[in-house]
Every structure is written in C-alpha cells, then in structure tokens.
Amino acid sequence: MTDPTPTTRLAAEETVERVDRFPRDFRWGLATAAYQIEGAAFEGGRGPSIWDTFAHTTGLSKHGDTGDIACDHYHRWQSDIELLASLGVTDYRLSVSWSRLQPSGTGELNPVAVEYYRGILAGLAERGIRPLVTLYHWDLPQPLEDAGGWPVRETAHRFAEFAIRVVEALGDVANDWVTLNEPWCSSFLGYGNGAHAPGRADYRAAIHAAHHLNLAHGLAVAGIRAASPGASVGITNIVTDIVPATDSPDDAAAAERLDAASNRIFLDPVYLGEYSAAVWDTLGDRGLTDVVLDGDLVIIGAPTDFAGVNHYQRVIASHAPDQQIQVTERPAEPATTSFGWSVVPESLTAVLTRVAREFTSLPLYVTENGASYDDYVDPNGDVVDTERVAYLRGYLGAAADAIDAGVDLRGYYAWSFLDNFEWAEGYSKRFGLVWVDYGTQERIPKLSAHWYRRLITEHQEAVANTTA
Ligand code: FCB
Numbered sequence: 001m002t003d004p005t006p007t008t009r010l011a012a013e014e015t016v017e018r019v020d021r022f023p024r025d026f027r028w029g030l031a032t033a034a035y036q037i038e039g040a041a042f043e044g045g046r047g048p049s050i051w052d053t054f055a056h057t058t059g060l061s062k063h064g065d066t067g068d069i070a071c072d073h074y075h076r077w078q079s080d081i082e083l084l085a086s087l088g089v090t091d092y093r094l095s096v097s098w099s100r101l102q103p104s105g106t107g108e109l110n111p112v113a114v115e116y117y118r119g120i121l122a123g124l125a126e127r128g129i130r131p132l133v134t135l136y137h138w139d140l141p142q143p144l145e146d147a148g149g150w151p152v153r154e155t156a157h158r159f160a161e162f163a164i165r166v167v168e169a170l171g172d173v174a175n176d177w178v179t180l181n182e183p184w185c186s187s188f189l190g191y192g193n194g195a196h197a198p199g200r201a202d203y204r205a206a207i208h209a210a211h212h213l214n215l216a217h218g219l220a221v222a223g224i225r226a227a228s229p230g231a232s233v234g235i236t237n238i239v240t241d242i243v244p245a246t247d248s249p250d251d252a253a254a255a256e257r258l259d260a261a262s263n264r265i266f267l268d269p270v271y272l273g274e275y276s277a278a279v280w281d282t283l284g285d286r287g288l289t290d291v292v293l294d295g296d297l298v299i300i301g302a303p304t305d306f307a308g309v310n311h312y313q314r315v316i317a318s319h320a321p322d323q324q325i326q327v328t329e330r331p332a333e334p335a336t337t338s339f340g341w342s343v344v345p346e347s348l349t350a351v352l353t354r355v356a357r358e359f360t361s362l363p364l365y366v367t368e369n370g371a372s373y374d375d376y377v378d379p380n381g382d383v384v385d386t387e388r389v390a391y392l393r394g395y396l397g398a399a400a401d402a403i404d405a406g407v408d409l410r411g412y413y414a415w416s417f418l419d420n421f422e423w424a425e426g427y428s429k430r431f432g433l434v435w436v437d438y439g440t441q442e443r444i445p446k447l448s449a450h451w452y453r454r455l456i457t458e459h460q461e462a463v464a465n466t467t468a
Contacts, residue, residue: 028411029132032094036423051197092124093367184210187209221304242255251318260281272359275297363410383444383447
C-alpha cells in the first residue's frame with residue numbers, strides 16, 4: 001500500500017471556510033513573468049535585457065543563476081498551458097518580453113516573437129482561460145539602459161511606442177493589459193539600492209526612474225486606448241502595509257515617509273492625479289522636482305479600467321536618522337517564509353480597503369500574492385506544501401474580508417503558476433503551486449495546486465447551485 005497521494009492528504013486540509021464569500025463571477029488566476037519562466041534567452045531573435053546583463057554579472061544573482069533556461073517555457077508552453085487548464089483556473093497573468101518582441105527597444109516588432117505570444121494567447125482562449133498581459137515586468141532592452149534607462153525621460157516614450165505596437169499585434173487575442181508591474185521594484189531596487197537590474201545604487205536616479213515609469217504608464221494608457229478602443233487597461237503596483245514601530249511622533253513620521261516612497265509615489269499620480277504633500281516633502285529635494293514637467297500629471301492620471309494590487313508584506317517602520325529618508329523597516333512578525341517575509345493575512349485586507357478608500361473606486365484585482373517555502377519532493381514523488389496551503393487559505397480569507405467590507409475585488413492571481421527564476425535570488429526561492437525540477441524540466445503540481453483547484457471547483461459549484 002502506498003502512502004496517501006496529495007489529493008487524499010488534501011482531504012485533511014480545510015478549504016476557505018465559505019466559498020460563497022466570493023462574488024459569482026470572481027476570477028481565479030495564476031501569474032508568471034516572461035524572464036522568470038521563458039528561458040530561450042538567445043533564440044527567436046531575442047536581444048539582451050537588463051536582467052540578462054545583471055544575472056550574467058558575477059556576484060549579482062544567487063549562485064550566478066540566470067534566466068537563460070529557466071522553466072524552458074518558450075519550448076514547453078503548449079504542455080504548460082494544458083497543465084494550467086488542468087488546474088481549473090479561469091485566468092492567467094503573463095508578461096511579454098520587451099527584448100524578445102523589440103530587441104533594440106524601438107521600431108518594428110520581431111515577427112517570431114509575435115507568433116510565439118499569439119500561440120500562447122490563442123491556446124489560452126481555446127481552453128477558456130482569460131489572459132491578463134503585463135507589458136513590462138522588468139526586462140528593459142539593454143540598448144535602452146545603455147541610453148540611460150528609466151532615469152531618462154525618453155525611455156517612457158519608448159515604452160509607450162512598444163505598448164502600442166504590442167496591442168496592435170496582439171489586441172485580437174488579448175483584451176486585458178497591465179502596463180507596468182511594480183514600478184517600485186524597477187526604480188528603487190533597480191536604481192536605488194542596486195539589488196535588482198540594472199544594479200545601480202543612486203537614490204536620485206531611482207526617483208527620476210519612478211517618475212518616468214509613472215509617465216510611461218500614462219503615455220501607454222493613451223496609446224493603448226487609441227490602438228484598441230475596447231481594451232481594458234490598468235497598472236499593477238505593489239502595495240505594502242506599513243505600520244509605525246511605536247506611537248511616537250518620530251516613528252509615525254518615519255512610517256509616513258516610507259509610505260510616500262513605496263506606495264504613494266505610484267498610487268497618488270495614477271489615481272489622484274497629483275503627488276501628495278507627503279511625497280513632495282519626502283522626495284521633492286531628493287530628485288522629484290528635477291523631472292516633473294508641466295502636463296505630466298494629467299498624462300499619468302489618465303483614467304484606467306481596473307487597479308492591480310500585488311501584496312506580500314506588512315512591515316514595521318522606525319525612525320532611523322542614519323538611513324535613506326531616515327527610516328528603517330523590519331518584517332511585522334517573525335519571518336516564516338524562506339524569503340524572510342512574514343505571514344500576516346490581515347495585511348491584505350488592510351491594503352485592499354485602503355486602496356478602495358483612499359485611491360480609487362475602480363474594480364480591484366490582486367494580481368500577485370504568494371510565498372516561498374522550503375518545498376521538496378518526498379519519496380512518493382509528491383510535494384506536500386502545507387505551509388503554502390495555509391498561506392493561501394489565510395490570504396484568501398483576508399481577501400473575502402475586504403469584499404465583506406465593501407471592496408470591489410474582482411479576482412485573485414496567486415504567485416506563481418510555476419517555480420521560477422526569482423530575480424536576484426535565482427532558483428533558490430520556490431513560489432510555485434507547481435514544482436519544477438530544473439534539471440529535467442518535470443512539473444509536479446504541489447498540494448497547493450490541488451487545493452486551489454478544489455477551491456475553484458467548490459466556488460463554481462456554489463455558483464451553479466444558487467443559479468439552479
Ligand atoms: C514580485 C514580482 C514577481 C515575483 C514576486 C515574488 O515583486 O513582481 O515577479 O518575483 O515578487
């Protein structure tokens with residue numbers, strides 16, 4: 001007699017208490033990004049992006065890992081979308097690689113890359129899965145970085161041109177677009193502390209980059225509307241829940257500065273059409289006044305159709321005079337994920353209710369949420385990631401709490417479909433609901449994938465019962 005399979009072990013796991021807490025047309029998705037899964041870095045006419053350069057620079061990514069092969073999704077996309085469909089999801093968030101589609105960062109799109117993405121999008125349509133396409137998930141073509149990168153205003157125009165060309169080429173097989181993924185990471189990690197590509201550490205350049213990313217979003221929205229009038233378009237921001245360490249005025253002010261430099265610098269201009277006083281006070285002299293030109297905020301504040309929220313962390317902010325913007329931060333609870341992040345489900349309720357209350361009445365989507373754990377294949381060949389099941393259960397309950405509180409939340413995309421190249425952490429961090437053996441490229445749905453499929457089925461059955 002063999003040990004229980006993941007499915008029978010799953011019987012012991014509880015599902016979300018009440019699937020009827022989610023609206024009947026709630027969308028259930030999984031998310032990925034091009035550089036993290038595609039591989040085939042030198043095929044099909046693809047050019048180098050800043051992530052190729054960064055990962056190939058000694059000492060910058062863990063163990064020197066690169067996305068050269070990653071999950072080899074470029075060659076395996078057909079079986080991967082079959083696997084995705086077998087998990088029962090209604091939606092899939094993917095990104096297109098700028099350096100695959102437009103290697104020089106300007107001009108005609110590469111037809112080989114267009115055909116590749118058309119194949120994936122048509123395959124998703126055949127399986128009834130709605131795609132949400134991110135146009136920029138951090139892979140700036142290297143020639144644009146060589147010309148100055150995001151700290152340079154021209155890059156925003158290059159992105160808008162790229163977005164228009166992509167929507168012209170793929171707009172008949174995709175209708176839902178995310179302009180940028182987490183511009184906070186692109187600017188503050190990419191140019192501020194150098195933890196991400198292109199690895200520059202210059203805080204002023206990071207603030208210039210942040211504004212130009214906001215501008216790129218606004219220019220792209222206008223371009224996408226013109227190219228595809230029926231398209232649905234939004235931006236995905238990471239929204240961090242920031243709590244002051246104590247009730248002292250110093251810590252309260254530190255939390256406000258951190259909020260300005262992580263959340264507000266991106267949420268304010270897109271949803272409120274201005275940078276708030278907190279943003280100007282914190283970042284004005286540090287670079288923002290250098291780059292904001294007349295008319296920019298009107299462009300950036302162009303109406304969108306939905307708001308994407310990525311959420312991973314609640315952090316505690318303390319006044320720290322010797323630090324950048326005089327703040328230091330730490331995880332809210334002991335770090336129980338392998339990334340050093342803590343698990344605080346109610347922080348998702350907090351950020352969703354905050355975005356709805358302070359920033360926008362648009363429909364919201366959780367476009368990423370998830371955790372990395374020390375998963376392993378057991379002697380039965382199973383990956384029993386009970387920690388991830390508990391995580392998803394907790395955060396989906398917290399999402400349902402936000403819905404109960406009146407938030408117009410329309411869908412949830414777990415990060416991630418597959419284990420993948422986790423940026424500077426290389427292959428050391430596994431966020432997938434599906435295990436990837438990088439040596440053989442075998443995929444094994446983890447316990448969490450079985451759990452998620454069951455949740456989706458239960459929700460669909462509950463909807464069918466109320467209709468009957
Ligand atoms: C987010 C990124 C995503 C992934 C997760 C863990 O910040 O958007 O690509 O790396 O973190």
